[in-house]
Amino acid sequence: MxxxxxxxxxxxxxxxxxxxxxxxxxxxxxxxxxxxxxxxxxxxxxxxxxxxxxxxxxxxxxxxxxxxxxxxxxxxxxxxxxxxxxxxxxxxxxxxxxxxxxxxxxxxxxxxxxxxxxxxxxEGDTCFPPLAAVRSEHDAMLASRLARLTPQQIRVLLCMADGLLNKQIAHVLGLAENTVKVHVTAVLKKLECNSRTQAAVLLKTLEAEWEPELPRAAP
Structure with missing residues (x-):
């Protein structure tokens, strides 16, 4: 090698x-x-x-x-x-x-x-410890949606998750505010989210030990 x-x-x-x-x-x-x-x-x-x-x-x-x-x-x-x-x-x-x-x-x-x-x-191989956890359908869905985003849109999404407004995102990323608006619209559409808050919540599921909430038992 x-x-x-x-x-x-x-x-x-x-x-x-x-x-x-x-x-x-x-x-x-x-x-x-x-x-x-x-x-x-x-x-x-x-x-x-x-x-x-x-x-x-x-x-x-x-x-x-x-x-x-x-x-x-x-x-x-x-x-x-x-x-x-x-x-x-x-x-x-x-x-x-x-x-x-x-x-x-x-x-x-x-x-x-x-x-x-x-x-x-x-050499083209992978190196993971033995896996005991099962594949997550939620993670598969999330990975698929995130793959639709461009690198710049991912940066915008991370700023959205931090609670930044479009003007603040524009300053951080060195973009025009109108450009940020276009990116935000594209991010929401590609992630199939209806609001910035929903997109931020979706990104929160990237936290390392996030677990899906189990349905509550009926009273």
Missing amino acids: SLIKVLVADDHPLFRAAVLHALRDGGAVGEMLEVASVSALTEAVAEHADVDLVLLDLTMPGAHGFSSLVWLRGERPELPVIIISSNDNPRVIRRAQQFGAVGFIPKSAPVESIGAAVSAVM
Whole structure:
């Protein structure tokens, strides 16, 4: 396997250092980048089109559970993403798989497993722990709807979920307010939502351990 360029996205400096050390020891990585927030992740992906692999934490500042993974799948669908998380609940692992990750490494796993996972993924394989959770039809539906959005529309959706008004979204994303209005309309239509609030609630279900509400028993 030729040398690759890896982007490590995690807000814990010591863990990033451990990952970088493990990848250097593996010998297959030529260049490594590190970021500690979603905003830094978006900038790095834009500046480094030659990144071959992303190792992604779910709890960085600016993230809504799997929102960073969903954004990456929309922005760079060909770029493989491995989730690295301290939350190794089987449902979280299953959701990572359904939302497009090619692997999942628990932070409790031996450091050596990181290099092995990277090698497997770069050879076209996947690397998930044994899965006990069943596939979620809700997640399949949500992934399908989110896949309809452009990367810019996903950014607008994330701002909507934070409660920003169109004028504020325009300022954050450097867009004209009328352009934001067009994006908001498109987002609601593609997500099959009737309001901004409904879209924000839908995005909330991207939180790592979100569980569907069970129907209440009749009195």
